[in-house]
Amino acid sequence: MRVSGLIRLLALAFALVATWIFLRTSDSFSTRTIRLPRWMADMAPKDIEIKKTKCGLSKPCPFNYFAFRICSGAANVVGPSMCFENQIIMSPVKNNVGRGLNIALVNGTTGKVLRKNSFDMYSGDAKLLVNFLKEIPRDTLVLVASYDDPGTKMNDDIRKLFSNLGSSYVKQLGFRDSWVFLGARDLKNKSPFEQFLKSNPETNKYDGWPELLELEGCVPRKVF
Template structure:
């Protein structure tokens, strides 16, 4: 039988250690000191043809010139905020103090890579109508990057879920309370996005008391949606 007090202490220690490690990681990358998240992989010279000069967003390989690099990490429980990197620049992170509970979102021009807007949608205390209107205003072709922090389902409606389906999400309809979720898709495309991960809130598998582990993904998303997607 679990001892709740001991479990809480262990969970706090794990989160503190993770916070320390990830904080160093974020600061180091922003300073340009980290070039690979998993640098044990060798780079195939053939892959480098037509690529940028070096990996971005801590990918192990450089993306082709007609692709954008991305890496998205969800929040850790309701303690540590998420992190979103696009085309070599960290757009949102707890270190930058620009993340919040709910859905952290970055909207990018799918052709030139310009970040149009970013922020967080408070899915716990926010206004349902305003959030739905915000999502529906995202223009077709825009790349949308999303990372969960805390809970994202408290005020989520079926209409909101349908908007994400229209961006290529296949997991949004099964997303439940306190689940961890990261996603990258393209507004108005409706074709399935493979940039999506989900960790289910389950007492038998949760890493932290009452919370699942964080989820993270990275890769190369094409400027032109007809181009094949590169996964690193």
């Protein structure tokens, strides 16, 4: 027998033996648990721990800062909501919001909620709102969220008081506008925490109202 023929015969025999071994072990192979070497197991990705932030912020606030989130109302259907340091201050679930302006006062040093009220600017709460704003204590943060119609009967006194709290947009606030704001009494500069959206029939998201606004961030203690 030639050498080449012997090699082909041995190759065929090897293939047959290998096929037989594979068929013998294939049934049990499918049910075996494949174990990675320890060094490879250490490299395998572990479960990612999701850290919860106060008020659901995208990232935690630095030390000595307060976390907050303010959402305006959606048309005249869904009321606004306010969260401060993971505490829901006002919301439709708490049933303590109303059409117009919803305002919460928070101690700027301790983070304690001092007062919370809603003022219907359509039915004539303007005088009550003026007195409320004039009585804000020092070192107080002011959180504001609009709902339905915040500006129909807003007068110059109210606009001036909100401007003194740091608002840049209150002078433009009108019928069915959306507005969210965080300011403080005697703030020297304009607040960086404010959003405003004018009601416009051509751009309104809802029938007669602009879309809701959402404001979140970290406010330092004693920013005033």
